[in-house]
Amino acid sequence: MLANILTITKKELKSYYNSPIAYIVKAVFLVFMSLWLFTVNQFIPRGIADLRIYFMMIPYVFIFFIPAITMRSWAEERKMGTEELLLTLPFKEYELVLGKFMAAFFLLVIMFCASLVLPVSLSALGDFEWGQIIAQYIGVILFGGACISVGLFVSSLSRNQIISFIFSALTLFLIIIISEVNRMIELPLVIGNFLNALSFNYHFEAFSRGLIDTRDIMYFVLVSGFFLYLNGKVLVFRKWL
Amino acid sequence: MIEVKNLGKNYGSCKAVKGVGFNVHNGEIVGLLGPNGAGKTTIMKILTGYLYPTFGTVMIDSKDVVDHANTIKAMIGYLPENSPLYTDLNVYEYLNFVADARHLVNEQRKERIQWVIDECGLKSVLYKNISELSKGFKQRAGLAQAMIHDPKILILDEPTTGLDPNQILDIRDLIKRMGKEKTTIISTHILQEVEAICNRVLILNEGEIVAQGTTEEIGKELKGEELLHLTLKVEDTGSVKQELVNCNNIEKVLVYEEQDKHRLKLKLSLKSHKDALEGIFDWTVSKGYKILAMVPEKISLEDIFIKLTREGGDNAR
Numbered sequence: 001m002l003a004n005i006l007t008i009t010k011k012e013l014k015s016y017y018n019s020p021i022a023y024i025v026k027a028v029f030l031v032f033m034s035l036w037l038f039t040v041n042q043f044i045p046r047g048i049a050d051l052r053i054y055f056m057m058i059p060y061v062f063i064f065f066i067p068a069i070t071m072r073s074w075a076e077e078r079k080m081g082t083e084e085l086l087l088t089l090p091f092k093e094y095e096l097v098l099g100k101f102m103a104a105f106f107l108l109v110i111m112f113c114a115s116l117v118l119p120v121s122l123s124a125l126g127d128f129e130w131g132q133i134i135a136q137y138i139g140v141i142l143f144g145g146a147c148i149s150v151g152l153f154v155s156s157l158s159r160n161q162i163i164s165f166i167f168s169a170l171t172l173f174l175i176i177i178i179s180e181v182n183r184m185i186e187l188p189l190v191i192g193n194f195l196n197a198l199s200f201n202y203h204f205e206a207f208s209r210g211l212i213d214t215r216d217i218m219y220f221v222l223v224s225g226f227f228l229y230l231n232g233k234v235l236v237f238r239k240w241l
Numbered sequence: 242m243i244e245v246k247n248l249g250k251n252y253g254s255c256k257a258v259k260g261v262g263f264n265v266h267n268g269e270i271v272g273l274l275g276p277n278g279a280g281k282t283t284i285m286k287i288l289t290g291y292l293y294p295t296f297g298t299v300m301i302d303s304k305d306v307v308d309h310a311n312t313i314k315a316m317i318g319y320l321p322e323n324s325p326l327y328t329d330l331n332v333y334e335y336l337n338f339v340a341d342a343r344h345l346v347n348e349q350r351k352e353r354i355q356w357v358i359d360e361c362g363l364k365s366v367l368y369k370n371i372s373e374l375s376k377g378f379k380q381r382a383g384l385a386q387a388m389i390h391d392p393k394i395l396i397l398d399e400p401t402t403g404l405d406p407n408q409i410l411d412i413r414d415l416i417k418r419m420g421k422e423k424t425t426i427i428s429t430h431i432l433q434e435v436e437a438i439c440n441r442v443l444i445l446n447e448g449e450i451v452a453q454g455t456t457e458e459i460g461k462e463l464k465g466e467e468l469l470h471l472t473l474k475v476e477d478t479g480s481v482k483q484e485l486v487n488c489n490n491i492e493k494v495l496v497y498e499e500q501d502k503h504r505l506k507l508k509l510s511l512k513s514h515k516d517a518l519e520g521i522f523d524w525t526v527s528k529g530y531k532i533l534a535m536v537p538e539k540i541s542l543e544d545i546f547i548k549l550t551r552e553g554g555d556n557a558r
């Protein structure tokens with residue numbers, strides 16, 4: 001039920017914004033992205049507004065920033081014992097998971113939009129391709145959603161935020177760069193394709209070039225769904241322990 | 242209302258609850274009493290749907306707690322042990338969250354929030370961050386959370402820990418009042434608390450129920466034993482000792498204290514027939530002793546508790 005999901009989302013956001021974490025993560029993200037833009041900008045001839053390189057960086061940035069957002073979501077509840085409260089209120093598991101997902105997603109979108117002001121205003125000076133930036137934007141959102149699902153799932157396995165952070169970052173790192181193995185060593189085509197199919201980066205690439213492919217969209221939606229589903233299962237599984 | 246049958250819970254190899262069965266009827270206040278690690282919290286976690294039982298069933302309102310989790314959660318107000326709270330929220334935000342979760346709306350919502358604020362004395366800390374509250378106020382916030390939706394069933398795990406004496410009385414009073422229309426289960430180590438508010442007690446030890454019933458019922462079931470404090474004035478204390486042994490109303494002499502040459506202070510456990518007390522009186526008169534004090538002692542819940550849980554522990558070993 002949507003109302004239940006929103007109740008959780010609201011609570012999560014209140015918690016985020018009442019603690020310094022949200023602000024710190026946001027500030028660091030903005031500073032970092034601005035510096036990156038500044039660096040990229042130096043290598044781009046003036047007048048050509050291409051944010052492609054800027055967007056290529058995003059997966060690697062998310063390896064750290066998404067876990068920073070999701071690390072506490074379940075781990076903290078378990079540590080503080082509030083999980084017991086949450087699971088004995090009349091919520092269904094999927095409502096809890098989706099509620100937390102939406103909160104983290106909202107935070108990500110806000111953070112990302114804020115970081116976009118600068119490059120977009122820079123681009124406005126030059127030749128600015130709307131189609132491309134929309135594709136890039138959609139790509140980042142989908143990609144971010146999938147990363148959040150992974151982060152939430154990992155967080156549900158631990159009661160320690162730091163461990164949750166490290167393992168989320170590691171998992172994301174692996175899923176994101178697994179396709180790079182192809183570039184480093186010669187692999188049989190089947191395996192190579194398989195690794196590509198698994199990799200976040202591979203599916204993100206087209207978006208960052210400004211292409212929207214439904215297969216890529218499906219990929220990110222399915223991955224998000226899969227990890228959210230697992231997250232819900234973890235909650236139920238715990239009851240048997 | 243609540244039917245628990247052969248309920249068991251293992252945490253890995255630790256058998257926390259070993260097949261307990263009990264019923265709680267509508268409107269009853271039942272106390273779960275037991276030493277640390279007896280399984281009280283575990284039973285409550287299963288009743289509230291936080292944990293699934295390893296074996297056995299819990300039916301609430303004739304519905305299985307595992308199969309009808311959400312219907313049952315909606316009926317229950319639960320205060321978990323140590324009252325876990327969202328420390329990033331302030332009390333008001335917290336209550337609002339719970340009100341949302343409980344689907345309270347409009348007038349009713351405002352009313353209920355105001356009601357718990359008043360009843361649990363939260364007004365002064367309403368906009369304080371929960372992390373800054375003292376333990377007692379945290380406990381009150383937890384209680385407010387449990388009662389906000391006026392649930393049919395209240396399950397309170399050690400509701401009065403951390404409260405000051407005045408608050409304890411207030412909260413007990415509140416539970417008692419609320420308990421008139423509700424079915425309530427509380428767990429506690431405090432024996433007076435059970436005596437003060439519960440209709441019935443379940444005494445747990447090492448995952449098993451070792452006694453259940455009203456306080457008096459448990460007392461009777463346990464032993465027909467009655468204790469008597471007796472102070473006597475006698476001619477010569479030396480001769481009394483043998484007389485005591487011969488007296489057929491006395492089971493055992495627990496305390497024998499010669500206060501001076503003529504004054505004896507005794508604590509006796511009496512034989513378990515109902516004229517024992519009278520018999521003692523007649524006996525003292527027939528021996529020519531003078532009774533200075535004669536105080537029968539009811540077996541307190543405390544004695545029962547210690548007896549049951551210690552003995553239970555010994556048997557298990």
Ligand SMILES: Nc1ncnc2c1ncn2[C@@H]1O[C@H](COP(=O)(O)OP(=O)(O)OP(=O)(O)O)[C@@H](O)[C@H]1O
Binds near residue numbers: 282
């Ligand atoms: N999560 C857990 N994992 C493993 N063992 C547990 C867990 N929770 C409780 N136990 C064990 O189960 C037994 C019962 O614990 P429980 O918390 O139900 O006792 P209790 O009666 O509430 O005790 P207390 O009076 O101290 O609150 C204990 O032996 C405890 O060590």
Ligand SMILES: [Mg+2]
Binds near residue numbers: 282283398
């Ligand atoms: Mg306990």
